[in-house]
Amino acid sequence: MIKSIREVDDEWLLTNAFGGYASSTVGCINTRAYHSLLTSASSTGGVRVQLVNTLEERASFNPDESYYLSTHRYRDAYHPDGLNRMLSFGSDESGVWWTFKLGSNILLKRFYFNRWEESFRIEYSSGGEFSVEIRPLISFRNHHDVIKAGAVPYSVRSMDLERVAIKCEPWPLSLVMKLAGGGYKHESYWYYGFLYEEEAARGGNSVEDLYSPGAFTAKGRQVVFEAWVEPARRVKHTLKQTPLSTYLAFNPDPLIVAGYYWFWDWCRDTMIVLPTLYSSTGDIQLVDAILERYFNSMRDGFLPTGFDEAGKPFYNSVDTSLWAAYAVYAICGQTSSLSLALKYKGKLEEVFEGYKNGSMLGVKVVDGLVYHEAKGATWMDAYYEGVHYTPRNGFAVEVNALWLLLLKLLKSTTATTPELEQLQEEISEFKSSFNEHFPSAFGLYDTLRADLQPLDPHEIRPNMLFALSLHNDLVDGKTAIRVLESTRRELLTPYGLRTLNPGHPSYRPRYEGDRASRDAAYHNGTVWPWLLGAYVDGCLNYDESSVESTRYVIAPLLTLAHSKNYIINEVFDGEPPHTPRGCVAQAWSTAELLRITEKLSHINTPQSH
Template sequence: MTKPSAELDRAEHHEWWITNGRGGYAAGTVAGSLTRGYHGLLTATIDPPLGRRLQVAKLDATLIDGERHWPLFTNRWADGCVEPDGHSLIDSFRLDGRMPVWSWACGDLLVEQRIWMPPGEDSVWSVYRLVQGRTDAAPRLRIALLLADRDHHHIGHRGDFDPILTLDGDARLTARCADGHDIHLMAFGARMRIDRAWIERFDLPIERERGLPDRQDLLRVGFAELSLSTTAWRGVSATVAPETETGVAPDPEQAFERFRQQDRALVRTARTHLNQIPDVPAWIEQLILAADSFLIERPIGTASARQPRPAGMSVVAGYPWFGDWGRDTMIALPGLTLATGRPEIARRILETFAGFVDRGMLPNRFPGAGETPVYNTVDAALWSIDAWRAYIEASDDLAALARVFPILESIVAHYREGTRYGIGMDPSDGLIRAGEPGVQLTWMDAKVDDWVVTPRIGKPVEINALWYHGLRVMADFAERLGRDPQPYRRAADRAQTGFTRFLRPDGTGLYDVIDGPDGNDSRIRPNQIFAVSLTHSSLDPPARASVVEVCARHLLCPFGLRSLAQEDPEYRGRYEGDVRHRDAAYHQGTVWAWLLGHYALAEYRVTGDAAAAQARLDPIPDHLRDGGVGTVAEIFDGDPPHRPRGCPAQAWSVACILDAWTRLERIRVGKGSTAT
């Protein structure tokens, strides 16, 4: 046994994440070790839309060449030891599209491994091929099959999973779980055998860093034994998909090619959409693929005996622990769907969420099966107006606009007259006020027990930037539909006059909140950037320049904007520790990547220099090779070196960067505009 090394730390710092379009995912470290409770090869949506359960934790392969044994995996144990240390055999790791690919160097043998999830299926493939070897070599793999059946937010322990195991021929093993669903394991070019044993006390260091349970037990149900080939993929597939009951064995070559063809089709679609842009760099193509990973079909309504629930579409806010959230979905929608040339998916998402508008509000948290929507958000409905603006701008779909316009009208009416949580327009200045004690309503929504970390009661600056912007958009919509735009224009004019109250007397940007319980909040936060980045800005050019200058000087980092200036006594430069310590830092200095795209657009609107504004995104390609490879993290430490934190893969981080790059690139090559 060995102790953790710097080499292992580097390999574990890099994580891969792949998804299936149903909310399920596979994830792990490049080293092959588990560092999170969320790591596993198949987390399936057993109870759609959000009932995700870990099914296959590991498929640990050992290469056997005569008397020599080479572990192609790594395990950490609770006593601090590492055994085996297979990460030392990794010759290279890369992504082929979204597919993780390892090359394992074992003496004079070179073995390639690939993992993927078929789109729309709760399935995973882990396959191997001999790339290089001696003519007299006959290498084989022994793969240990480690399963679980637990909620993906929880940790498993000995005895909490007791499946009924059966073999169907030589190459198929089925584990019947307590609720009656099956985990099917199929081997290709292999034989399977049952060998049941609990493997105990896996160490999960990331969970320990987060102040959460950090010991896990897994059930080994057996082994697959296979001979490696230079001409065919050999390995194991696992699924909970019922179609496997047809008895038709899937073909690994065909499944492999279907996955690669889907990735190529996504890039092709985006390139067609971006045909005015002559050179789409590789890192943008990687973001195009990452964008698709957050899009899911989700059942809505109630199923009957004769008819399943109808399928809507939504956005998973971040992997692994977030579901679909109203605010995140509306903010991410333009980048995930419109920048990638998929307006039909944008429309399905928008129409799905429109069906949940209630009293002028969108749910903050989209409901799971049998759950009630939670409406504690002041901004989601306003962001939905902007998302409809982006969709209509891209599609000119006036039929869809006509259908949704009464719902958008109801949003404005309820915000004007008043709705939940004290949300309503102040008739004295035309601005939106919001908030009640104990409730978090803006995107700065951290709450620990009864402690709302950033309550922001009063008139938050980004809410009123969105309100003014939304009123201008509604006037445009009304005019396009042949309706009277004047009521919206008058309300926007009034809000624009009222918005001048956010201007700080010293000329250094905007107040974060006005008319709060303690007066005006002068802390320097990034929320003011939306008063410049949104299509319709209420500010004059000097005020816009002041906002951008303040954000650049106090908040701008390579990967986003800090949520609070470093000089503030409440600034927290590192997002670490237990839940309370992390939430105390979440919006008190932590860097948010989704804000980088908005900053770049705001800078362009002040300077008119699209190339310089776009250059603000230049650090992102390096980040795509760090942390969650091929995607963008949720947050980063406010202090250098700005380590990625939070969700390794976050929808609005990917989306806002992708949207900003495409909009600025169109301007740079003379094919677009971003502002009025």
């Protein structure tokens, strides 16, 4: 029996510039169907194809004794016992590594994942000569799925003594593997009953069979195993490497992958990330290309919610166009120039007209405020089997805060007096209506019904913070303080903000279980790190003295972020120990933590005496 499994189930992730990735656990035991050493996207667009799931590895320093390096989780056992020999794990900019104690010898295994091409390389090395046998376990499947033995027809071709190429219909690519200076023996097996524990816990497909075409063998003080995709493609882009590089893909246009493993290209997430992407890279052409792709797909004033894995835009969000206005506004502030706003002035005016005309999602402007009829059309969009867990149809507080930002942005690009007067009237009417209807005893209501009464007068949600973070002139000081105080009392945790106050009947303390259970909790108590950006900005706008204490409250998250190069989970449980959940890497979590870390670094820390 393998010991200390739970000490080695932390996940590592490496990505490439196509949106492909490699990922597993510290112990090299795949706990998700998404775990693999090579998941490809270069030939298939947003459809990611899992190729090399894992390896069966064995090494020996003399003919009489061999040692497994690998361990797998099967339905009824852990096998073989390589984890017992693992000494350490580490990572650096180029990849991840492990050390193993094999008798009196130490073996180092280094895994390198190519950022600009779809390939990986594994180097095995030691002070003495050793032999190694490597048996790849492969699938050739959509990374959301699992396969069963015999369900997939593989075509295996030995290219020479040390290389083999594998194809599988319908995928338009080949997997090539090579053990330099070694040999390959075709000896195919199916390995049955791999159990993915995270998938089992999530109520998903958790048992899979994997195919091995044969075994590679070699001998030396250093042995190198490689795998790559053909046709080989390479991204040629000179870019400053930052934590956000993890999410940046060129497939073929530049895009931001919202989260690994299962998200692809989402507008809202992209627009929240773009200002930090610009500040960390200084690449205005890159940011502009991403903006242009979305604006060129606008329909009736509404930007797509995102692009699916086939590259087709889809439209079901009320706020994506307004988040695009936020991105333009923020980047203009960083550049001290309106050039980006002027370039997209016509598109932004289309947004304004689209909302005023009420062309999609039941949108209309009433007394200066934006109303939408469609359920689940904001970022709180959890939906499963006919149930909207946070419908929020009506006047949503953050949608309206974003609408005011659009009005201000349009005003800043307008030169004619009639247009300026019209926009000023819109702004004045908006502020008057907002401050008449949204303020509450705890700060601001989250959503108002069509009759401008609160949808739920007892729910306290973090969306009200955007009225403070996006503007310093929308609400009065007393209202702002109530918002911040109720946020600290009900929502603030060491890992982000809860999405609902714990005393509410819909509050869910844990994001766990099957799909229905998780969706019920997703925006009803689950903690989201990205929301800290709005909280910190709100404090800076209205209560700067409270910012210093926030640094200490979220110290556990900042420490975690620093240790993981700011590659942070999508969500955490609402209650201690605030277990990380959801995507293992979420773009807006990374972006907003980078942004607030920079802001907090400029806050003076009181000196002790």
